[in-house]
Amino acid sequence: MKELEKNKEVIGRFGRELPFKVPSEYFEELPMKIQSICLSKEKEKVHIPFLQLIKSQLALAMGFIILAALAFAGYYYIKPPSQNSVLTNDDYIEIVEKHISDFDEGHLLNAVKDSKDTHSPSNDLTDEMIRYLLKENVDYVTLMEQY
Protein backbone atom coordinates (compact mmCIF):
# COMPACT_ATOMS: atom_id res chain seq x y z
CA MET A 1 0.00 0.00 0.00
CA LYS A 2 2.91 2.29 0.79
CA GLU A 3 4.27 1.74 -2.74
CA LEU A 4 0.87 2.52 -4.23
CA GLU A 5 0.67 5.77 -2.31
CA LYS A 6 4.15 6.68 -3.47
CA ASN A 7 3.24 5.96 -7.08
CA LYS A 8 0.15 8.16 -6.77
CA GLU A 9 2.40 10.87 -5.39
CA VAL A 10 4.66 10.60 -8.45
CA ILE A 11 1.67 10.73 -10.80
CA GLY A 12 0.38 13.80 -9.01
CA ARG A 13 3.73 15.50 -9.40
CA PHE A 14 4.32 14.79 -13.11
CA GLY A 15 0.79 14.33 -14.44
CA ARG A 16 -0.47 11.97 -17.12
CA GLU A 17 -0.48 14.39 -20.01
CA LEU A 18 1.51 13.43 -23.08
CA PRO A 19 3.57 15.98 -25.04
CA PHE A 20 2.59 14.38 -28.35
CA LYS A 21 0.16 15.63 -30.96
CA VAL A 22 -1.15 14.30 -34.25
CA PRO A 23 -1.95 16.07 -37.55
CA SER A 24 -5.45 17.49 -37.68
CA GLU A 25 -8.22 15.01 -38.58
CA TYR A 26 -5.73 12.15 -38.29
CA PHE A 27 -8.12 9.86 -36.43
CA GLU A 28 -10.98 10.72 -38.79
CA GLU A 29 -8.95 9.62 -41.81
CA LEU A 30 -7.14 6.65 -40.29
CA PRO A 31 -10.01 4.07 -40.50
CA MET A 32 -10.47 4.78 -44.24
CA LYS A 33 -6.73 4.45 -44.82
CA ILE A 34 -6.59 1.16 -42.92
CA GLN A 35 -9.66 -0.19 -44.66
CA SER A 36 -8.24 0.52 -48.13
CA ILE A 37 -4.88 -1.09 -47.21
CA CYS A 38 -6.62 -4.21 -45.90
CA LEU A 39 -8.84 -4.51 -48.98
CA SER A 40 -5.94 -4.04 -51.39
CA LYS A 41 -3.98 -6.75 -49.54
CA GLU A 42 -7.04 -8.97 -49.75
CA LYS A 43 -7.20 -8.50 -53.54
CA GLU A 44 -3.47 -9.27 -53.83
CA LYS A 45 -4.03 -12.41 -51.81
CA VAL A 46 -6.91 -13.53 -54.03
CA HIS A 47 -5.07 -12.96 -57.30
CA ILE A 48 -1.98 -14.97 -56.51
CA PRO A 49 -2.09 -17.95 -58.93
CA PHE A 50 -1.73 -21.40 -57.46
CA LEU A 51 1.45 -22.08 -59.43
CA GLN A 52 2.98 -18.90 -58.02
CA LEU A 53 2.21 -20.11 -54.51
CA ILE A 54 3.90 -23.48 -54.93
CA LYS A 55 6.71 -22.20 -57.16
CA SER A 56 9.44 -22.61 -54.56
CA GLN A 57 8.25 -26.07 -53.50
CA LEU A 58 8.07 -27.09 -57.14
CA ALA A 59 11.62 -25.89 -57.80
CA LEU A 60 12.85 -27.84 -54.77
CA ALA A 61 11.11 -31.02 -55.94
CA MET A 62 12.55 -30.61 -59.46
CA GLY A 63 16.01 -30.15 -57.96
CA PHE A 64 15.67 -33.42 -56.06
CA ILE A 65 14.45 -35.28 -59.15
CA ILE A 66 17.37 -34.01 -61.27
CA LEU A 67 19.81 -34.91 -58.52
CA ALA A 68 18.37 -38.43 -58.22
CA ALA A 69 18.47 -38.91 -62.01
CA LEU A 70 22.10 -37.76 -62.12
CA ALA A 71 23.03 -40.09 -59.26
CA PHE A 72 21.27 -43.03 -60.95
CA ALA A 73 22.94 -42.37 -64.33
CA GLY A 74 26.32 -41.81 -62.69
CA TYR A 75 26.11 -45.07 -60.75
CA TYR A 76 25.42 -47.19 -63.84
CA TYR A 77 28.07 -45.35 -65.84
CA ILE A 78 30.81 -45.87 -63.26
CA LYS A 79 29.80 -49.48 -62.30
CA PRO A 80 32.33 -52.10 -63.68
CA PRO A 81 30.88 -54.15 -66.60
CA SER A 82 31.67 -57.50 -64.88
CA GLN A 83 28.94 -56.77 -62.36
CA ASN A 84 26.13 -56.60 -64.86
CA SER A 85 27.04 -59.47 -67.25
CA VAL A 86 26.61 -63.23 -66.76
CA LEU A 87 29.46 -65.53 -67.82
CA THR A 88 28.56 -68.39 -70.15
CA ASN A 89 30.36 -71.75 -70.59
CA ASP A 90 32.02 -70.37 -73.74
CA ASP A 91 33.43 -67.51 -71.69
CA TYR A 92 34.93 -69.97 -69.19
CA ILE A 93 36.46 -72.03 -72.03
CA GLU A 94 37.90 -68.87 -73.56
CA ILE A 95 39.35 -67.80 -70.21
CA VAL A 96 40.95 -71.22 -69.66
CA GLU A 97 42.33 -71.26 -73.20
CA LYS A 98 43.86 -67.82 -72.87
CA HIS A 99 45.35 -68.44 -69.44
CA ILE A 100 46.13 -72.14 -69.73
CA SER A 101 49.54 -71.66 -68.14
CA ASP A 102 47.84 -70.48 -64.91
CA PHE A 103 46.04 -73.80 -64.42
CA ASP A 104 47.74 -77.08 -63.44
CA GLU A 105 46.40 -80.38 -64.71
CA GLY A 106 45.58 -81.86 -61.32
CA HIS A 107 43.63 -78.78 -60.44
CA LEU A 108 41.56 -79.06 -63.63
CA LEU A 109 40.86 -82.76 -63.05
CA ASN A 110 39.72 -82.05 -59.51
CA ALA A 111 37.43 -79.34 -60.83
CA VAL A 112 35.90 -81.74 -63.41
CA LYS A 113 35.44 -84.38 -60.68
CA ASP A 114 33.80 -81.85 -58.38
CA SER A 115 31.43 -80.76 -61.12
CA LYS A 116 30.36 -84.37 -61.66
CA ASP A 117 29.76 -84.85 -57.96
CA THR A 118 27.43 -81.91 -57.77
CA HIS A 119 24.02 -82.79 -56.64
CA SER A 120 21.38 -82.62 -59.34
CA PRO A 121 17.81 -83.95 -59.59
CA SER A 122 18.77 -86.27 -62.53
CA ASN A 123 21.49 -87.92 -60.36
CA ASP A 124 18.95 -88.54 -57.66
CA LEU A 125 16.58 -90.23 -60.15
CA THR A 126 19.31 -92.52 -61.50
CA ASP A 127 20.31 -93.54 -57.97
CA GLU A 128 16.72 -94.33 -57.15
CA MET A 129 16.29 -96.42 -60.30
CA ILE A 130 19.46 -98.42 -59.57
CA ARG A 131 18.30 -99.00 -55.98
CA TYR A 132 14.94 -100.24 -57.30
CA LEU A 133 16.49 -102.62 -59.87
CA LEU A 134 18.83 -104.07 -57.22
CA LYS A 135 16.05 -104.48 -54.72
CA GLU A 136 13.72 -106.21 -57.18
CA ASN A 137 16.64 -108.23 -58.59
CA VAL A 138 15.94 -107.07 -62.12
CA ASP A 139 18.65 -107.46 -64.73
CA TYR A 140 18.61 -104.20 -66.55
CA VAL A 141 20.51 -105.45 -69.65
CA THR A 142 18.06 -108.41 -70.13
CA LEU A 143 15.15 -106.05 -69.65
CA MET A 144 16.48 -103.69 -72.30
CA GLU A 145 17.10 -106.60 -74.75
CA GLN A 146 13.51 -107.81 -74.34
CA TYR A 147 12.05 -104.39 -75.17
Add this chain to the structure above:
Amino acid sequence: MGHMSDKELLEMFRNHETQSYAFNLIVRKYQERLYWHIRKIIICHDDSDDVIQNTFLKVWTGLENFREDSQLFTWLYRIATNEALTFLKKKRNKFFLPLMDVEQQLMQTLETSPHIDGNEIQVKLQKAILTLPEKQRVVFNMKYFEELKYEDISEILGTSVGALKASFHHAVKKIEKYMETD
Protein backbone atom coordinates in the same frame (compact mmCIF):
# COMPACT_ATOMS: atom_id res chain seq x y z
CA MET B 1 -23.03 1.88 -33.11
CA GLY B 2 -20.45 3.31 -30.71
CA HIS B 3 -21.97 1.28 -27.89
CA MET B 4 -21.47 -2.13 -29.45
CA SER B 5 -19.64 -4.62 -27.27
CA ASP B 6 -16.60 -6.57 -28.46
CA LYS B 7 -18.70 -9.73 -28.57
CA GLU B 8 -21.26 -8.10 -30.85
CA LEU B 9 -18.52 -6.70 -33.08
CA LEU B 10 -16.87 -10.11 -33.38
CA GLU B 11 -20.18 -11.77 -34.27
CA MET B 12 -20.71 -9.12 -36.91
CA PHE B 13 -17.20 -9.67 -38.24
CA ARG B 14 -17.81 -13.41 -38.63
CA ASN B 15 -20.75 -12.69 -40.90
CA HIS B 16 -19.20 -12.25 -44.37
CA GLU B 17 -21.72 -9.60 -45.43
CA THR B 18 -20.99 -7.32 -42.48
CA GLN B 19 -17.30 -8.17 -42.09
CA SER B 20 -15.85 -4.95 -43.55
CA TYR B 21 -18.28 -2.80 -41.62
CA ALA B 22 -17.52 -4.60 -38.36
CA PHE B 23 -13.80 -4.22 -38.93
CA ASN B 24 -14.27 -0.51 -39.55
CA LEU B 25 -16.12 -0.23 -36.23
CA ILE B 26 -13.33 -2.13 -34.44
CA VAL B 27 -10.76 0.26 -35.93
CA ARG B 28 -12.81 3.28 -34.86
CA LYS B 29 -13.25 1.88 -31.35
CA TYR B 30 -9.60 1.05 -30.69
CA GLN B 31 -7.53 3.23 -33.03
CA GLU B 32 -6.82 6.00 -30.51
CA ARG B 33 -5.92 3.73 -27.61
CA LEU B 34 -3.63 1.64 -29.80
CA TYR B 35 -2.11 4.65 -31.54
CA TRP B 36 -1.15 6.32 -28.25
CA HIS B 37 0.17 3.03 -26.91
CA ILE B 38 2.40 2.69 -29.98
CA ARG B 39 3.34 6.37 -30.00
CA LYS B 40 4.65 6.15 -26.42
CA ILE B 41 7.04 3.39 -27.54
CA ILE B 42 8.02 4.76 -30.98
CA ILE B 43 7.76 8.53 -30.15
CA CYS B 44 7.83 9.60 -33.83
CA HIS B 45 4.37 10.18 -35.38
CA ASP B 46 5.23 9.00 -38.92
CA ASP B 47 6.72 5.73 -37.63
CA SER B 48 3.76 5.25 -35.28
CA ASP B 49 1.43 5.76 -38.23
CA ASP B 50 3.20 2.94 -40.13
CA VAL B 51 3.09 0.68 -37.10
CA ILE B 52 -0.63 1.26 -36.39
CA GLN B 53 -1.43 0.43 -40.02
CA ASN B 54 0.60 -2.79 -39.83
CA THR B 55 -1.10 -3.60 -36.53
CA PHE B 56 -4.58 -3.34 -38.01
CA LEU B 57 -3.50 -5.24 -41.11
CA LYS B 58 -2.44 -8.10 -38.82
CA VAL B 59 -5.72 -7.77 -36.94
CA TRP B 60 -7.64 -7.98 -40.23
CA THR B 61 -5.87 -11.18 -41.27
CA GLY B 62 -5.95 -12.78 -37.81
CA LEU B 63 -9.36 -11.78 -36.51
CA GLU B 64 -11.11 -14.64 -38.27
CA ASN B 65 -9.07 -17.10 -36.19
CA PHE B 66 -9.49 -15.17 -32.93
CA ARG B 67 -11.06 -17.70 -30.56
CA GLU B 68 -11.98 -15.35 -27.70
CA ASP B 69 -9.70 -17.15 -25.23
CA SER B 70 -8.59 -13.67 -24.28
CA GLN B 71 -10.34 -10.30 -24.40
CA LEU B 72 -10.30 -8.53 -27.76
CA PHE B 73 -8.56 -5.45 -26.38
CA THR B 74 -5.71 -7.44 -24.78
CA TRP B 75 -5.26 -9.32 -28.08
CA LEU B 76 -5.12 -6.00 -29.96
CA TYR B 77 -2.67 -4.55 -27.43
CA ARG B 78 -0.46 -7.63 -27.78
CA ILE B 79 -0.28 -7.21 -31.56
CA ALA B 80 0.39 -3.47 -31.25
CA THR B 81 3.14 -4.00 -28.65
CA ASN B 82 4.84 -6.70 -30.73
CA GLU B 83 4.66 -4.54 -33.85
CA ALA B 84 6.14 -1.54 -32.06
CA LEU B 85 8.99 -3.53 -30.48
CA THR B 86 9.68 -5.29 -33.79
CA PHE B 87 9.86 -1.90 -35.47
CA LEU B 88 12.52 -0.70 -33.01
CA LYS B 89 14.42 -3.96 -33.41
CA LYS B 90 14.41 -3.60 -37.20
CA LYS B 91 15.60 -0.03 -36.88
CA ARG B 92 18.52 -1.20 -34.74
CA ASN B 93 19.43 -3.98 -37.18
CA LYS B 94 19.00 -1.78 -40.25
CA PHE B 95 21.49 0.80 -39.14
CA PHE B 96 23.63 -1.56 -37.02
CA LEU B 97 22.94 0.68 -34.05
CA PRO B 98 23.90 -0.38 -30.54
CA LEU B 99 21.07 -0.59 -28.02
CA MET B 100 21.38 2.96 -26.64
CA ASP B 101 21.57 4.76 -29.97
CA VAL B 102 17.95 4.18 -30.92
CA GLU B 103 16.92 5.67 -27.58
CA GLN B 104 19.22 8.63 -28.28
CA GLN B 105 17.48 9.08 -31.61
CA LEU B 106 14.09 8.97 -29.89
CA MET B 107 15.26 11.61 -27.40
CA GLN B 108 16.27 13.81 -30.33
CA THR B 109 12.83 13.28 -31.86
CA LEU B 110 11.34 14.53 -28.58
CA GLU B 111 13.27 17.78 -28.98
CA THR B 112 12.93 18.38 -32.72
CA SER B 113 9.74 16.73 -34.02
CA PRO B 114 6.95 19.10 -35.14
CA HIS B 115 4.48 16.67 -33.58
CA ILE B 116 5.72 17.31 -30.05
CA ASP B 117 3.77 19.87 -28.12
CA GLY B 118 4.12 19.73 -24.37
CA ASN B 119 5.61 21.53 -21.43
CA GLU B 120 9.09 20.98 -20.07
CA ILE B 121 8.02 18.49 -17.39
CA GLN B 122 6.07 16.36 -19.87
CA VAL B 123 9.02 16.17 -22.26
CA LYS B 124 11.42 15.46 -19.38
CA LEU B 125 9.15 12.65 -18.18
CA GLN B 126 9.25 11.10 -21.68
CA LYS B 127 13.05 11.39 -21.68
CA ALA B 128 13.15 9.71 -18.28
CA ILE B 129 10.99 6.87 -19.63
CA LEU B 130 13.39 6.46 -22.56
CA THR B 131 16.21 5.67 -20.11
CA LEU B 132 14.34 2.55 -18.99
CA PRO B 133 14.89 -0.89 -20.53
CA GLU B 134 12.43 -1.56 -23.37
CA LYS B 135 10.06 -3.92 -21.57
CA GLN B 136 10.11 -1.87 -18.36
CA ARG B 137 9.18 1.13 -20.47
CA VAL B 138 6.17 -0.69 -21.90
CA VAL B 139 5.06 -1.81 -18.42
CA PHE B 140 5.44 1.71 -17.03
CA ASN B 141 3.46 3.26 -19.90
CA MET B 142 0.62 0.78 -19.58
CA LYS B 143 0.35 1.17 -15.82
CA TYR B 144 1.10 4.87 -15.43
CA PHE B 145 -0.62 6.45 -18.44
CA GLU B 146 -3.21 3.88 -19.46
CA GLU B 147 -3.98 2.61 -15.95
CA LEU B 148 -4.40 -0.96 -17.13
CA LYS B 149 -4.86 -3.69 -14.54
CA TYR B 150 -1.81 -5.84 -13.82
CA GLU B 151 -3.85 -8.89 -14.86
CA ASP B 152 -4.48 -7.36 -18.28
CA ILE B 153 -0.84 -6.30 -18.71
CA SER B 154 0.13 -9.83 -17.73
CA GLU B 155 -2.12 -11.19 -20.49
CA ILE B 156 -0.69 -8.74 -23.03
CA LEU B 157 2.99 -9.25 -22.24
CA GLY B 158 2.88 -12.84 -21.02
CA THR B 159 4.65 -11.89 -17.78
CA SER B 160 3.54 -12.75 -14.24
CA VAL B 161 1.73 -10.13 -12.17
CA GLY B 162 4.46 -10.26 -9.51
CA ALA B 163 7.19 -9.56 -12.05
CA LEU B 164 5.15 -6.67 -13.49
CA LYS B 165 4.67 -5.09 -10.05
CA ALA B 166 8.41 -5.31 -9.39
CA SER B 167 9.18 -3.92 -12.83
CA PHE B 168 6.84 -0.96 -12.34
CA HIS B 169 8.27 -0.26 -8.89
CA HIS B 170 11.84 -0.18 -10.29
CA ALA B 171 10.72 2.02 -13.17
CA VAL B 172 9.09 4.56 -10.82
CA LYS B 173 12.29 4.74 -8.73
CA LYS B 174 14.47 5.33 -11.79
CA ILE B 175 12.14 7.98 -13.17
CA GLU B 176 11.97 9.80 -9.86
CA LYS B 177 15.74 9.84 -9.72
CA TYR B 178 15.96 11.15 -13.30
CA MET B 179 13.35 13.84 -12.69
CA GLU B 180 15.18 15.07 -9.60
CA THR B 181 18.33 15.79 -11.61
CA ASP B 182 18.50 19.04 -13.58
